[in-house]
Amino acid sequence: MHDLFSVKDKVVLITGSSRGLGAGFASGFAEHGAKVIVNGTNQEAVRQTVQAIKAKGGQVFGYAFDITDSRQVILKIAAIEEEVGPIDVLINNAGIHRRAPLEEMSEADWRQVIDLNLNAAFIASKYVAQGMIARRQGKIINITSLMAEGARSSTGNYAAAKGGLKMLTKAMATEWGKFNIQVNAIGPGYFKTELTQSLAADPQFDAWVKQRVPAERWGEPSDLLGAAIFLASKASDYINGQTIYVDGGWLAAL
Numbered sequence: 206m207h208d209l210f211s212v213k214d215k216v217v218l219i220t221g222s223s224r225g226l227g228a229g230f231a232s233g234f235a236e237h238g239a240k241v242i243v244n245g246t247n248q249e250a251v252r253q254t255v256q257a258i259k260a261k262g263g264q265v266f267g268y269a270f271d272i273t274d275s276r277q278v279i280l281k282i283a284a285i286e287e288e289v290g291p292i293d294v295l296i297n298n299a300g301i302h303r304r305a306p307l308e309e310m311s312e313a314d315w316r317q318v319i320d321l322n323l324n325a326a327f328i329a330s331k332y333v334a335q336g337m338i339a340r341r342q343g344k345i346i347n348i349t350s351l352m353a354e355g356a357r358s359s360t361g362n363y364a365a366a367k368g369g370l371k372m373l374t375k376a377m378a379t380e381w382g383k384f385n386i387q388v389n390a391i392g393p394g395y396f397k398t399e400l401t402q403s404l405a406a407d408p409q410f411d412a413w414v415k416q417r418v419p420a421e422r423w424g425e426p427s428d429l430l431g432a433a434i435f436l437a438s439k440a441s442d443y444i445n446g447q448t449i450y451v452d453g454g455w456l457a458a459l
Contacts (some may be wrong), residue, residue, distance in 0.1 A: 213238035214264075216290045217437065219281075220329055221299025222270050227347070228373040229298055230427025230433055237432070237434060242268045242285055242292075259431040270454025272299055272325040275332070283333050294344045294437045297334045297370075302400055304359040310383035315362045322366035323373070323447045330377060330388075338384045346436050347390040351452055354392070367392075371448055378396045379447030389436045393433035394452025396424040420453030 212234060214405070222231040235241045235258045243252045248269040255267040266289050270277040286292060300322045303314035329344055337343025353371040356364035370390065377388040395414045395425030397405050404410045405423060413419050432449045435441055449458055 210434055210438045211432040212434055214240060214436050215293040215437065216240045216242065217294040217296065218242040218285065218292050218333065220244045220296055223247060223254045225400060226393065226426050226429060227298040228254050228398060232258055233427065233430035235265050240264045240289055242289065244270065244417065245269055246271050249402040252455050272329050274321050275328050278328055278332050286336060291336055291340060291453040292333050295329060296346045296348065297329055297434065298348045299325055302363050306359055306362045310362060316363040319366050323369045324365065326370055327373060334381060338381065338387050341385045343386040343451065344437050345377060345386065346433060349390045349392045349448060351392060351394050351455060354456060374448065375446045382445050387441060389441065389444060389446065390448040391429060391432050391454065392448050392450040393429060394418060394424055394455045396426065404413060418455050422453065424451065424453060
């Protein structure tokens with residue numbers, strides 16, 4: 206019987222996957238038999254993540270490049286498709302945060318967050334989608350956030366980027382659905398990663414998160430894998446333009 210949820214031997218490019226949630230996606234997809242492409246700008250960090258996944262028997266390949274630079278993206282996507290195979294799944298995961306009140310935020314911090322969290326997803330998707338359109342098949346998964354639905358003080362740049370990415374997901378689904386490409390998003394709640402380490406270490410903030418979320422805990426990277434596998438597999442072939450929030454029930458609770 207065909208496994209609806211199989212990602213075996215699918216070529217999966219995960220941006221920003223040398224650490225954090227991206228590394229969790231990379232490890233999880235490799236464990237489920239996918240051919241995983243680890244990406245980041247730090248060559249050594251990419252190498253270390255690749256080696257860790259290889260040590261567990263995963264099919265994994267490392268490509269260090271800057272996804273905000275379209276020239277690098279074009280060259281590396283061509284190299285990946287020649288050396289590993291056509292990209293079946295793109296996960297736009299790369300992101301950063303630069304916190305500050307809007308009236309104090311530098312334009313550089315605003316632009317940097319928008320560039321990596323939103324513009325890079327457009328750039329990577331544009332060039333990966335060209336091959337998917339020719340093959341009339343593909344899956345794109347954008348990693349948004351709870352901040353696509355609401356902001357918190359000092360997160361204006363991040364909320365703007367993630368809200369934009371939610372709508373970009375809908376635009377991509379609308380334009381590329383006719384080519385049998387499904388574009389969906391995953392919106393994580395509060396997860397323990399390097400990005401949120403300082404927040405989790407703050408006793409007051411930690412208590413606020415645990416009190417606010419019905420699950421009464423922070424998310425772990427492994428909590429995201431099921432939604433990602435689902436959206437990367439045939440099981441989601443008629444789902445397009447949606448965001449699945451993996452938030453422990455945060456948005457459901459008043």
